[in-house]
Structures are given as structure tokens and as C-alpha cells.
Amino acid sequence: MFSIIIPVFNKAKYICFSIESVLNQSFGQFELIIVNDGSSDNINEILKENFSDRRIIVLNQDNHGVSSARNLGIAIAKFEYVAFLDADDFWEPNYLEEFYKTIVSFKNNSPSIIGCTYEVVNKQKILGIENCEFEKPYLIKNYFEGAHHNAIFFSSSTVVKTQVLRDLAGFNINLTHGEDLDMWFRIMMLDPIAIFIPMRLSYYFMGDPNQAMSYLPKLEKHIVGNIFSMYSKNEYFDKNPFFPIFIEKFLLKNLRPYYVLDKNKFEVKRLLADISNWHFPYIIFYLLPRTVVKIIYKLKKKIS
DSSP states (O other), rough: OOOEEESSSSSSHHHHHHHHHHTTTTTOOEEEEEEEEESSSSHHHHHHHHHHOTTTTEEEEEEEEEHHHHHHHHOOOOOSEEEEOOOEEEEEHHHHHHHHHHHHHHHOOSSSSSEEEEEEESSEEEEEOOOOSSSSEEEEHHHHHHHTTSOOOOGGEEEHEEEEEEEEHHSOOSBSSSSHHHHHHEEEEEEEOOOEEEEEEEEEOOOOOOHHHOOOOGGGGGGGSHEEEHHHHHHHITTHHHHHHHHHHHHHHHHHHHTTTGGHHHHHHHHHHHHHHHOTTHHHHHSSSSHHHHHHHHHHHHHH
């Protein structure tokens, strides 16, 4: 029923916990495809020593990035749905079972993409929970209206039809950050209906949150730096009235860390110039002088 894909790059100290969360699933009809993306640690030895389950398939490739690794897994997946799991994240034992029950109960809608609630954790504490007000799986009739300004789905809490992923030629290998969001957006442009399971079934491991927040990828490799080049007006914006509104809010929200950096100011200015409508309250951030915003960011960093 499910082809589970775990891309891994130098995550040997975490991978066993992730794999065990898969092998401990109450629903056992799956294959587990682990794609080693050119790791320099001893990941293959660890896998060989610790796991002998015949449902596990290990693939090795040179380091080409997470999108390439996922695409390799998609290419050989033999089941109808692909479930993604990052090498340092993990699932509740009933993760696949709940997705299976949801697929069966919504079979008349033939869902292309399904997501669930996830929790963000690090070694010391819970950092935050994605909450939902509903009590049972429900249809999202228009993803871009429901998402409002940011993505609903997260890679380790999302299941997608295998054929849909193949029809869209997989993940964008030119992006190093936001490649999963790009995939969800493209799926939603094909079919805006999605299904959400309001159960906490997945856990996103952040590691050191301060270190993670201090690292900012290059704008040209991030989805926010490529919004208008990837989603042309004729191909996307005219198909769904909520899409341009969503994209503008998404851009205004996620450009903020780049706005305070001098090296990005001209590129950010160009991206902001392409926005048709300045949405409140997102606009307030950009009405402030950059010097004031820099001070706010520094204070926020010290507090955190």
C-alpha cells in the first residue's frame, strides 16, 4: 500500500530511530526505500548491522541533494502511495494505519495528497505543535484558501499518490530549501482538494533550534527567491483565484529574514515589486526602516 522514502545524508546517529518508527507500524503493508545521498559517515554499515527486514531497500547515489534522492525513490516505488520521512524524524506507531483508514473512507474522492498534524521537537523540549480544530479527517476543498499564508503540509507528515509525483516529474532539484512546498503547490494546482488528518502522528526533529535559525540558505536556492519564475501567471495564477493571494502572503511572510540582510536587499526589492497587492498586516514589516527591523531581529535573537 505504501512506499516509504527516507533520503539520508550524514544522519547516521539519527537514522535508526527513524527506521524503527517505520518497522514498528501497526500497518505492515509497505516497502521502505532508503536513499543514501552520498553520505560520508558509516550509514551503510549501520543499516547492515541493525536491520534485516526484507521490506527495506537501500539505494546509494552520489551527493545530489534531497530532491534527487527522493526522486530516485519515487522512480522505483511499487505501491500506489508514497509516504515521505526525513532521516531524523519519526512517526507514531499508528501513522500508516490512520492514513490507510483515511484513504479507504475517502475513496470516492481519490485523494492525491493527505497530511496530518505534526509536532516540532528537539533534544530538550517540545518547541511547538501544529494544531487543528477538527476532530476527524476532513476535506480541504481549496488548499490555497485554507493555507492562507503558509504551507499546511510538512514532508514527514504527508502521503502522496505515486503517479501524481511521477506526472509532475518529481521534486525540483534546483531548490535546496522549500522543494517540498513547491511539490505540494504544484499538486494543488492540479487538484485543489486535499485531506487532512487532525491527529499528531509525526514528529519533526529540529536539533539545535538556535543553530537552525541562524542558518539562512541562499535566496536563489530557496523557494521564496523563485516564486515568480516558477509559477507563471498563465500557467498558475489564472487557474485558481486563491493562488495569487496565497503566494503574495507567503512571499511577504517568508522574505522577512532576507529583508534584514544587506546582501539581499536588491533582490528582495525586486521580488516585492512584483507583488500586486500589499496585504495587511504583512505590509507593516516592510514599511518599517530596515535599520529598525535589524534592531528588532537582533533583540529577538538575544531573547531566544
